Amino acid sequence: MPIPTLTSQARPSTFQVEALNERGETVPTAIAGEHALTLYLDKRELVTLMTLGAAPEHLALGYLRNQRLVADIGELAAVQVDWDTGSVAVTSRSLAERGVTIWDDAERAGALAGRLGRRTVTTGCGQGTVFGDLMEEIDRIELPAGARLSEEVLYTVMDRVRRHESIYKVAGAVHGCALCSNVGDTRGEILRFVEDVGRHNAVDAIAGWMWLESIDGADKIFYTTGRLTSEMVIKCAQMGIPFLLSRSGLTQMGYEIARRVGITMVGRCQGRHYLLFTGGQRFVRQPVTALA
Amino acid sequence: MPIPTLTSQARPSTFQVEALNERGETVPTAIAGEHALTLYLDKRELVTLMTLGAAPEHLALGYLRNQRLVADIGELAAVQVDWDTGSVAVTSRSLAERGVTIWDDAERAGALAGRLGRRTVTTGCGQGTVFGDLMEEIDRIELPAGARLSEEVLYTVMDRVRRHESIYKVAGAVHGCALCSNVGDTRGEILRFVEDVGRHNAVDAIAGWMWLESIDGADKIFYTTGRLTSEMVIKCAQMGIPFLLSRSGLTQMGYEIARRVGITMVGRCQGRHYLLFTGGQRFVRQPVTALA
Numbered sequence: 001m002p003i004p005t006l007t008s009q010a011r012p013s014t015f016q017v018e019a020l021n022e023r024g025e026t027v028p029t030a031i032a033g034e035h036a037l038t039l040y041l042d043k044r045e046l047v048t049l050m051t052l053g054a055a056p057e058h059l060a061l062g063y064l065r066n067q068r069l070v071a072d073i074g075e076l077a078a079v080q081v082d083w084d085t086g087s088v089a090v091t092s093r094s095l096a097e098r099g100v101t102i103w104d105d106a107e108r109a110g111a112l113a114g115r116l117g118r119r120t121v122t123t124g125c126g127q128g129t130v131f132g133d134l135m136e137e138i139d140r141i142e143l144p145a146g147a148r149l150s151e152e153v154l155y156t157v158m159d160r161v162r163r164h165e166s167i168y169k170v171a172g173a174v175h176g177c178a179l180c181s182n183v184g185d186t187r188g189e190i191l192r193f194v195e196d197v198g199r200h201n202a203v204d205a206i207a208g209w210m211w212l213e214s215i216d217g218a219d220k221i222f223y224t225t226g227r228l229t230s231e232m233v234i235k236c237a238q239m240g241i242p243f244l245l246s247r248s249g250l251t252q253m254g255y256e257i258a259r260r261v262g263i264t265m266v267g268r269c270q271g272r273h274y275l276l277f278t279g280g281q282r283f284v285r286q287p288v289t290a291l292a
Numbered sequence: 293m294p295i296p297t298l299t300s301q302a303r304p305s306t307f308q309v310e311a312l313n314e315r316g317e318t319v320p321t322a323i324a325g326e327h328a329l330t331l332y333l334d335k336r337e338l339v340t341l342m343t344l345g346a347a348p349e350h351l352a353l354g355y356l357r358n359q360r361l362v363a364d365i366g367e368l369a370a371v372q373v374d375w376d377t378g379s380v381a382v383t384s385r386s387l388a389e390r391g392v393t394i395w396d397d398a399e400r401a402g403a404l405a406g407r408l409g410r411r412t413v414t415t416g417c418g419q420g421t422v423f424g425d426l427m428e429e430i431d432r433i434e435l436p437a438g439a440r441l442s443e444e445v446l447y448t449v450m451d452r453v454r455r456h457e458s459i460y461k462v463a464g465a466v467h468g469c470a471l472c473s474n475v476g477d478t479r480g481e482i483l484r485f486v487e488d489v490g491r492h493n494a495v496d497a498i499a500g501w502m503w504l505e506s507i508d509g510a511d512k513i514f515y516t517t518g519r520l521t522s523e524m525v526i527k528c529a530q531m532g533i534p535f536l537l538s539r540s541g542l543t544q545m546g547y548e549i550a551r552r553v554g555i556t557m558v559g560r561c562q563g564r565h566y567l568l569f570t571g572g573q574r575f576v577r578q579p580v581t582a583l584a
Contacts, residue, residue, distance in 0.1 A: 015544040019559075019567035022443070024577065029567060034522065034543035050522060050545065151314070172541030172560075173519050197521060197543050227465050229489060230326065230342060249464030251326035251489050252307040253342065267311075268464075275311035275321060285316060 001074045003212055004061075004090075009081035011035055011053030013195075014171045030171040034197045038087045039063060041070075042094075042101035048086075052167070052174060052196045055205040056081045059196070060088040062208030066235050068137065069112060073211050075102075138234055138261045143242040144218045149182065149264060150284045156188025157223055157245060158269055167195050168225070175199035179206050180221040182243065191220070199226030203235045210239060217241035228254040228267050237261040242282060245269050250277065293366045295504055296353075296382075301373035303327055303345030305487075306463045322463040326489045330379045331355060333362075334386075334393035340378075344459070344466060344488045347497040348373045351488070352380040354500030358527050360429065361404060365503050367394075430526055430553045435534040436510045441474065441556060442576045448480025449515055449537060450561055459487050460517070467491035471498050472513040474535065483512070491518030495527045502531060509533035520546040520559050529553040534574060537561050542569065 014030040021027055038048045039060050046069070051059055057079045064070045077096035081088045094100045103109045157180050168174050177199065179192040192209055196202040203224065210217065217240030224232060228250035234257060236244045244258070244265045255277060258265040264279030276283055306322040313319050330340045331352050338361070343351055349371045356362045369388035373380045386392045395401045449472050460466050469491065471484040484501055488494040495516065502509065509532030516524060520542035526549060528536045536550070536557045547569060550557040556571030568575055 015547075017547055017569060019569050020572060020575075021568075022564055022566055027567070029569075031541065031547055032543045034545035036545075173521075173543050197519075227489075229465075249323065251324045251465050253326035253328075255307075255309055255323055272314055274314055275319070276313075277309060277311050277321075280312055283312075 001214075002093075003073060004076040004078050006057040006079045006212075007081045009053075009056055009083060011056075011083065013052060013054055013167045032167060032171045032173040032197055035083070036086050037081070038085075040087060040089045042092050042103055043089070044101075044103055049201060050197060051201050053083075054167075054196065055194055055209070056088055058194075058205040058208035058212070059201055060090055060208065061211055062204030062206065063201075064090065064208075065211050066204050066207050066238055070102075138237060138257065141237045141240075141261050143237060143240065143262055145262075145282075147182070147218065147242045147264075147282055148284050149221060149243045149282055150286065153182065153188040153221070154245065154266065154269070154274065155272070157190075157221055158247075158271070160188060160190050161193075161223055164190060164193055166193075173197065175202050175224065175226045177202040177206055177225070178223040179210070179241075180223060181219070182221045183219045188221070199224055200231060200235070202226075203232065207235065207239050221245065223269075224248075227251065228258070228265060230254050230257050233257045233261065233263060233265065237263050242279070245274075293506075294385075295365060296368040296370050298349040298371045298504075299373045301345075301348055301375060303348075303375065305344060305346055305459045324459060324463045324465045324489055327375070328378050329373070330377075332379060332381045334384050334395055335381070336393075336395055341493060342489060343493050345375075346459075346488065347486055347501070348380055350486075350497040350500035350504070351493055352382055352500065353503055354496030354498065355493075356382065356500075357503050358496050358499050358530055362394075430529060430549065433529045433532075433553050435529060435532065435554055437554075437574075439474070439510065439534045439556075439574055440576050441513060441535045441574055442578065445474065445480040445513070446537065446558065446561070446566065447564070449482075449513055450539075450563070452480060452482050453485075453515055456482060456485055458485075465489065467494050467516065467518045469494040469498055469517070470515040471502070471533075472515060473511070474513050475511045480513070483507075491516055492523060492527070494518075495524065499527065499531050513537065515561075516540075519543065520550070520557060522546050522549050525549045525553065525555060525557065529555050534571070537566075 015033050018026050019029045035053045036048050037051050039046045077093045078091045092102045174195045176195040178190045181189050194202045194205040220241045221243040222236050222241045223245045227248040228246050230253040233254050246267050247269045250267045258278040264282040266274050266276045268275045307325050310318050311321045325344050327345045328340050329343050331338045369385045370383045384394045466487045468487040470482045473481050486494045486497040512533045513535040514528050514533045515537045519540040520538050522545035525546050538559050539561045542559045550570040556574040558566050558568045560567045
């Protein structure tokens with residue numbers, strides 16, 4: 001399947017400013033970059049995302065995917081980021097090859113407008129608008145019942161994340177997400193690590209990468225530094241990943257949706273400590289050495 | 293000036309679930325409530341906010357204010373929350389008294405539609421959509437040049453916040469905001485403290501309360517547990533408050549907007565430590581005992 005062509009326009013991640021501390025000293029301080037990126041789909045403006053700018057093309061793709069605005073990556077011809085205008089233009093094959101925009105298809109445009117029309121502002125660092133009614137969709141999601149996460153692998157994930165170089169360590173003020181392996185010798189190893197000023201943008205950038213590379217979520221683990229709220233759980237489930245870990249806490253809605261969609265969710269992961277909230281049937285406190 | 297009548301529909305703030313910890317023990321764990329609240333203005337649906345539900349009426353008011361959808365609180369007759377339908381209905385005096393909705397005024401409806409049409413998804417826990425172009429507005433904001441914040445008062449704020457009873461201490465996963473006095477004997481004392489699953493909702497609930505009670509921001513200090521991003525800085529400036537403190541870090545956009553709007557912003561406030569980033573001309577490292 002053909003995939004869209006992408007620009008590769010990462011921005012510098014940190015920005016240096018001077019601050020005055022409690023000792024009266026002026027100290028050079030690194031802060032996280034944050035830029036406005038306006039997303040256009042076949043020339044129509046959809047939304048402006050505030051982002052660190054580390055993976056803007058993947059962010060645009062993941063946003064379209066997670067908001068259910070485009071179902072098939074084969075529909076897209078190009079993703080072009082231009083920081084001079086603070087924009088990312090996503091062009092469909094239909095437009096690129098036949099001069100017909102996604103919006104020209106009346107039925108499609110209607111469905112998209114319906115999704116764009118419903119605005120749900122969730123608790124979301126990096127994202128607050130969930131187009132359409134994602135809640136309807138989560139009941140159609142089936143996460144693999146036979147997947148298993150061992151405590152040993154959970155600890156491996158926490159260790160790898162802790163040791164990973166990050167903007168957070170330098171400048172704070174960002175959230176990080178990691179997609180990890182849950183098979184074979186690489187169990188617990190980080191496959192992809194993305195930071196953004198908002199945790200939902202970090203998730204979307206990983207989702208966009210997975211979509212582009214046709215990477216399946218069923219044999220993966222997802223880790224986020226952000227809180228486990230409704231939107232985080234929904235996105236993880238949409239990515240088909242049965243295991244969601246966070247060092248943070250969770251909200252009631254995140255908990256209820258996790259139960260509803262049948263995901264295995266572990267919060268407050270810190271050192272050896274964790275709290276397993278849902279999906280305990282997939283969790284194994286002994287190492288999974290007997291499995292392939 | 294008449295103010296709208298309000299319901300008083302706070303939801304329970306925490307919710308008890310069972311979790312399995314690393315010792316294999318099942319532990320009762322408090323998690324933060326999170327509920328969907330759909331906001332209607334004269335019967336038209338605007339947005340759905342995900343909220344802890346501690347101050348839903350103030351949240352609705354503050355949201356309308358901070359998004360610049362309603363300028364004058366005298367225009368509103370009622371704010372009615374109904375958790376059975378997960379909705380808050382805001383009714384204008386025009387509708388309540390004359391049967392004419394805000395939307396019936398064509399010019400007004402046009403301006404509102406314009407604001408509603410532009411979607412900027414910011415890094416926002418609790419909020420991601422900033423209707424209209426708030427950036428245009430910040431250049432019109434003038435914060436009081438003569439206001440002063442002493443280091444002593446900053447430490448008082450940090451102390452009062454640290455000692456304040458909070459859902460965060462019980463259940464984590466929420467952000468808190470405090471509006472503090474900066475005059476007389478009450479300098480540094482908390483006037484209003486609100487928590488929400490999203491930091492922007494907490495800010496909006498405080499803004500809504502200030503609007504309702506005609507409380508001026510010029511002689512106040514604002515503290516947030518959340519990060520100092522563009523939206524946080526804009527809201528604080530819109531509330532007319534010259535001092536913005538956070539225990540967290542900041543982003544480049546937050547920094548640039550803070551400089552542009554001339555706010556005094558201090559981040560990484562922890563114990564005796566802080567970093568003053570902007571507006572240092574208002575900051576005094578000696579106690580302000582000589583002032584009234």
